[in-house]
Amino acid sequence: MASFSYRLQEFLFRIIEEIPPLASFVNKWAINRVVKRARFRPHPLSTRHDYVSWAGLTDRRWSGRHLPPSERVDMPDPEALADLFRRRDGHQRMCPKSTCLFPAFAQYLTDGFIRTETEDLTAGGETVKTRLKRNTSNHEIDLCPLYGRTEDQTDALRLRSNRKGSRGRMRTQTINGEDYAPFLYKDGKVDPDFAVLDHPLGESKIDDEKRARLFAFGGDRANSVPQTAMMNTLFLREHNRLAGEIETENPDWDDDRVFETARNTVIVLFIKIVVEDYINHISPMPFNLRADPAAAWNAVWNKPNWITTEFSLLYRWHALIPDQIRWGGKMQPVGSTFMNNSLLIDGGLGGAFADISATQAAELGPRNTAEPLLHIEVSSIEQDRFCQLAGFSDYCDYLGQNRPFSFESISSDPEVAGMLRKFYRNTRDVDFHVGLFCEDRVKNSPLPNVILIFVALDAFSQALTNPLLSKHVFKPSTFSGPGWKAIQNTSTIREVLARNVTTELGDTFVGFTRREWQPE
Numbered sequence: 001m002a003s004f005s006y007r008l009q010e011f012l013f014r015i016i017e018e019i020p021p022l023a024s025f026v027n028k029w030a031i032n033r034v035v036k037r038a039r040f041r042p043h044p045l046s047t048r049h050d051y052v053s054w055a056g057l058t059d060r061r062w063s064g065r066h067l068p069p070s071e072r073v074d075m076p077d078p079e080a081l082a083d084l085f086r087r088r089d090g091h092q093r094m095c096p097k098s099t100c101l102f103p104a105f106a107q108y109l110t111d112g113f114i115r116t117e118t119e120d121l122t123a124g125g126e127t128v129k130t131r132l133k134r135n136t137s138n139h140e141i142d143l144c145p146l147y148g149r150t151e152d153q154t155d156a157l158r159l160r161s162n163r164k165g166s167r168g169r170m171r172t173q174t175i176n177g178e179d180y181a182p183f184l185y186k187d188g189k190v191d192p193d194f195a196v197l198d199h200p201l202g203e204s205k206i207d208d209e210k211r212a213r214l215f216a217f218g219g220d221r222a223n224s225v226p227q228t229a230m231m232n233t234l235f236l237r238e239h240n241r242l243a244g245e246i247e248t249e250n251p252d253w254d255d256d257r258v259f260e261t262a263r264n265t266v267i268v269l270f271i272k273i274v275v276e277d278y279i280n281h282i283s284p285m286p287f288n289l290r291a292d293p294a295a296a297w298n299a300v301w302n303k304p305n306w307i308t309t310e311f312s313l314l315y316r317w318h319a320l321i322p323d324q325i326r327w328g329g330k331m332q333p334v335g336s337t338f339m340n341n342s343l344l345i346d347g348g349l350g351g352a353f354a355d356i357s358a359t360q361a362a363e364l365g366p367r368n369t370a371e372p373l374l375h376i377e378v379s380s381i382e383q384d385r386f387c388q389l390a391g392f393s394d395y396c397d398y399l400g401q402n403r404p405f406s407f408e409s410i411s412s413d414p415e416v417a418g419m420l421r422k423f424y425r426n427t428r429d430v431d432f433h434v435g436l437f438c439e440d441r442v443k444n445s446p447l448p449n450v451i452l453i454f455v456a457l458d459a460f461s462q463a464l465t466n467p468l469l470s471k472h473v474f475k476p477s478t479f480s481g482p483g484w485k486a487i488q489n490t491s492t493i494r495e496v497l498a499r500n501v502t503t504e505l506g507d508t509f510v511g512f513t514r515r516e517w518q519p520e
Helices: 004-017 020-035 054-058 078-084 101-111 151-157 226-249 255-282 309-314 342-347 349-357 371-386 392-398 414-423 432-438 449-463 476-488 493-498
Strands: 094-099 173-175 178-180 324-327 330-333 360-362
Touching: 004 020, 020 449, 078 371, 078 414, 078 432, 094 101, 101 226, 101 255, 101 349, 178 226, 226 255, 226 342, 226 349, 226 476, 226 493, 255 449, 255 476, 255 493, 309 371, 309 432, 309 449, 324 349, 342 349, 349 493, 371 432, 392 432, 392 449, 414 432, 432 449
Parallel strands: none
Antiparallel strands: 094 360, 173 178, 324 330
16 A cells, blocks of 8 residues: 555646646756756766876766775775675565566666776777776767667668668568567678677677577677667667658658668657656656756756766666566576577567566665676676775765765665674775665665665766757757657657557556556
8 A cells, every 4th residue: 555645746746747837847846856966067087087187087988987086995805795795595585666677678778878898899908997997888878789889880780772661771680570680690600791890798608599699789788688689679670660751751861861860769769768767667756757858958967978987886786687587478597598589589579578577576785686696796896996986975975865874774674784884894984886785775666775866867967968859959850750759759668669569569568667566
């Protein structure tokens, strides 16, 4: 049964939503309230130097910083801290609110712009410590998993045809009557047409059968699990669907103009889903926020994007993944899904979204990470230390939250609080990454408090500052008649899916929030 307070807020917000000017005012107020919790960009420091420098202010290969580097000594061993993430007796807690569509979308979203530099994408000669401070991001929500990071990659993924009926399209193949991206491999080797693409991360760990079904995607992480592959497939189909409508309405437009207009539209559709579906899911409030570009047009925080090192660490949400995920109507061990696109192809896109939405996500928090994933928690703490991040308490203060005065004020779980006391001298010593995931989950949200604040802050300040949403760009001529109509009529991922599957969805449930969820 929902609390009286929640129901009262819900009732008041419904009244507000019936009065458009008031709803717009409240939406703008709410977004600004979230974003103004932290300092606005440009950040004075990056991971390039621990002092202000021209390179640090302009070289975006290095990640930004919210807080200056902090040299902390006599810190606990990261390997020992793994116990704070290890499950009790192997028991996995489940999230009351979220389906597995939520972590799937989160992974796809962040793989596009939170891109810590890897060994495969480096100039060479860098140490691991250096790579963990740098990134290969374009720093925009630009759907690079679909379109590629570079112009050359985009060209490789395009059909490139001025023939009537095919202008502006991306390359596809048809399998079981459905459109998918072409396969990356041809006759056991990377297809020369796609040699310019970044190699999929982890492909060396899979067998030839799985390798043969890797898609030619713009992102090196988009093949990592079939959940991310299904996201990319959905927006690939939406791009080509829109390109067809745009070409029909504008028969004199060439291939480039149709492509770019469809791309403009799909990026904005994605941003709308980020705010109006994804962010509204994580919000504990009963008020639905809208992706209104006007909220940012004259805002003091409307500055060029630059991904921070803190943001790259707080999105380590492996604990959300359950031990088994439904594919083809059957529960599959999560380990068997790694780079296994057959699960998507065999069940089809509509079935994939239905299965993921029917699978309950696990709970994000302490003592809930699967044993095979604990090494990622350890490496995240090591990255925290390499980047000399300030302590968790300092970030609470930075965001306008009370500093934790006791270990129990970080976690209400006596066992977790006791472990923190065992490892740290006082609350100010707690590592940023550790504190983030030891906090209690916020009621009516799938996220702990500081993670929730950071995600909402960066979602709005990164998404609504996109160039396509700027005052002199966000207008029908940028997107065409069909594109503008799609933007106005899309708020959820289910609406995009319904336009791009071979059979009608009917009453099939597709969503981030479980059908069974009740407000707390």
